[in-house]
Amino acid sequence: MSSWYWWMILGMAIVTYIPRAIPLTFLEGRELPEAVQNVLRNIPYAVLGALIFPAVFFIQENIWFGVIGAVAAFGIAIAGANVMIVVLGSIAVLAIFSGFL
Amino acid sequence: MNEREFSAGLKAGTSIAIGYFPIALTFGLLAKTTGLSLLEATAMSIFVFAGASQYIALSLITAGVAPIVIVLNTFVVNIRHFLMTAALNEKMVPDDRWKKALYAFGITDETFSVLATQKNNKITTAFAVGVITISYGSWVVFTSVGHLIGANLPHFLQAAMSIALYAMFIGLLVPSMRGNRKVVSLAVIAGAINSLFYFTSWLSTGWAIMVSTLASAIFIEWISRKGVKKS
Known part of the structure; x- marks a missing residue:
């Protein structure tokens, strides 16, 4: 790769940094209207829903990986396990599943 | 810097580090086949630290797309972080702007999810830095490793580990749903x-x-x- 690659990296670094840094620094010490605060408090759970669905079903070309993985993860989480157990448990379930393929 | 908070952050970020491992490894490998050197591949992970954007960049490089278009596309993919960091700001302990500007670099979908779902009402800077350090470390180190070894995990493990980050999102969401x-x-x-x-x-x-x-x-x-x- 030639010098354009490094300019591209610089550009990518800048445009990924801007959306990360502007709200955290600009909003520091500012009180937002209550309605906006309430919407922002809703964001984490909405984000999780959007990050999980529908992408979880398409982790592999074989859709059963996603379906079984999602069921395993929800099952282990609902049973009350912490995040690490949910992650390792789901990986284990899929490792066993792929052994049957 | 509060060491106990920092360690708690490292611990909370461990599941991200595990989830990043197969993705970073594959990214390093793909970067190599795309023709990037070890330095170039690792530099992208060091300076950009955005999984989806980096994967897209590789495919666009292969397709011969102009670098400026790759940069614009990266911006579009990451606009959602405006929303996430605005939401995260409500949960962070007030701190100096320069410190916030520093740890802002480490906000990804995954670090945001872990930070924003913490039970504590307020999150300290040290905790956030802990979560980011272990996640970023995993991303950068395993990018290099993937490029160096030039081979992927055994297929069954690769397939099984592709659930990791989604399992983490589910593990973060479910306790709050109860x-x-x-x-x-x-x-x-x-x-x-x-x-x-x-x-x-x-x-x-x-x-x-x-x-x-x-x-x-x-x-x-x-x-x-x-x-x-x-x-």
Whole structure:
């Protein structure tokens, strides 16, 4: 790769940094209207829903990986396990599943 | 820097580090086959630290797309972080702007999810730095490792580990859903709208996640407000 690659990296670094840094620094010490605060408090759970669905079903070309993985993860989480157990448990379930393929 | 908070952050970020491991490894490998040197591949992970954007960049480089287009595309994919860091700011302990500007670099979908779902009302800078350090470390180190060894994990393990980050999202979401209809509705509605965008291809992934998140968050706030007025 030639010098354009490094300019591209610089550009990518800048445009990924801007959306990360502007709200955290600009909003520091500012009180937002209550309605906006309430919407922002809703964001984490909405984000999780959007990050999980529908992408979880398409982790592999074989859709059963996603379906079984999602069921395993929800099952282990609902049973009350912490995040690490949910992650390792789901990986284990899929490792066993792929052994049957 | 509060060491206990920092260690707690490292611990909370461990599941991200595990989830990043196979993705970073594959990224390093793909970067190599795309023709990037070890230095170039690792530099992208060091300076950009954005999984989806980096993968897209590789495929666009292969397709011979102009670098400026790759940069613009990266921006579009990451616009959703405006929303996430604005939400995260509500939860962070106030701190010097320069410190916030530093740790802001480490906010990804995954670090945001871990930070924003912490039970504590307020999150310290040290805790956030801990979560980011272990995640970023995993991303950068395993990018290099993937390029160096030039081979992937055994296929069954690669396939099994591709669930890791989604399992983590689920593991973060479920405890908050318990007995909380609002949380359930927020996640289900956002997931449903996002799925609609996915299957209709109306919006690209970056926009789809942002629009469905915002729509769900505003809708639920509007509903709960109406509920309060009525009662």
